[in-house]
Amino acid sequence: MKRINTWQITTMVLAVLFVLSLFNVFSFSSGNKITGNAVVFINENLLDGTSQAVLQNTEKVSGVYKVSMLIDNQPFESYITMDGKLLFPTAVPLDSEIQAVQNTQPQIIDVEAADGPFLGPEDSENVVIVFSDFECPFCGLAFDDAAGKARFGQSYEAAVPILEQLAEEGKIKFVYRHFPLSFHPNAMNAALASECANEQDMFWKYHDLLFMNQDALVLNDLKQYASDLGLNTVQFNECLDSKKHSDKINKDIADGSSYGVSGTPAFFVNGYLLEGSQPFSKFEPALNL
Numbered sequence: 001m002k003r004i005n006t007w008q009i010t011t012m013v014l015a016v017l018f019v020l021s022l023f024n025v026f027s028f029s030s031g032n033k034i035t036g037n038a039v040v041f042i043n044e045n046l047l048d049g050t051s052q053a054v055l056q057n058t059e060k061v062s063g064v065y066k067v068s069m070l071i072d073n074q075p076f077e078s079y080i081t082m083d084g085k086l087l088f089p090t091a092v093p094l095d096s097e098i099q100a101v102q103n104t105q106p107q108i109i110d111v112e113a114a115d116g117p118f119l120g121p122e123d124s125e126n127v128v129i130v131f132s133d134f135e136c137p138f139c140g141l142a143f144d145d146a147a148g149k150a151r152f153g154q155s156y157e158a159a160v161p162i163l164e165q166l167a168e169e170g171k172i173k174f175v176y177r178h179f180p181l182s183f184h185p186n187a188m189n190a191a192l193a194s195e196c197a198n199e200q201d202m203f204w205k206y207h208d209l210l211f212m213n214q215d216a217l218v219l220n221d222l223k224q225y226a227s228d229l230g231l232n233t234v235q236f237n238e239c240l241d242s243k244k245h246s247d248k249i250n251k252d253i254a255d256g257s258s259y260g261v262s263g264t265p266a267f268f269v270n271g272y273l274l275e276g277s278q279p280f281s282k283f284e285p286a287l288n289l
Helices: 006-023 031-046 135-141 145-152 159-169 187-199 201-210 217-229 233-241 248-260
Strands: 053-061 062-071 072-081 127-132 171-177 266-269 272-273
Touching: 031 053, 031 062, 031 072, 053 072, 062 266, 127 159, 135 145, 135 201, 159 171, 171 248, 171 266, 187 201, 187 217, 187 233, 187 248, 201 217, 217 233
Parallel strands: 127 171
Antiparallel strands: 053 062, 062 072, 127 266, 266 272
């Protein structure tokens, strides 16, 4: 399912700003060259190959180039410095009044567990539902405590291992729902493979194995992991090759989008949304433990 939105593109653009500043990717003499090559760069490096940015207009605004594009027929704007060294995904006018948010209370969202694989008591009063992507690096950080500590510091506690433990202790129900992002080429097959493992009651072991091997998720890898876990490989391979559970994955994606999910991981902790690889300490206030 193709989903291109500003959040995804903004995230990818920000990730390359430092590289652009070092190597002067867009150092060209004219605005047309600068903006034209910016669009080429976006198409070749930031989109997944199934989507394309098309330049619509270029204008000078407050000392920068404003670039108007269409991506999958959706309007998108970026800004480029006049020397062509930096690309910015958005701009905030400083001379306009920003409306204060009146209600600072977090919204409770009624999220369905549907038929997602889960750990813990089915009727638990504490329910955590995660929409995740096996190829997503931030999902990997939420799973891998050592990697999280290396990234965020020694005080960081990865949430997923603790949530799994709490579920096994009967204190919460922890549900996994799929949200493979379109620009992760192996994410959909990994999601399908996990559901094939779920047919043989091995979802969570397979889930853990995928997150431990995020750099090896091509089709042959997915089948090898099934063999490593002792699954019936004939059944597993037939399930995966036929994309048997694609309807379920697509329903998870549609449901997640309806709940406001646009990136991964997205945790709903008793209805409260926590986005990204948040430390477990951020989950505790919403859990009745």
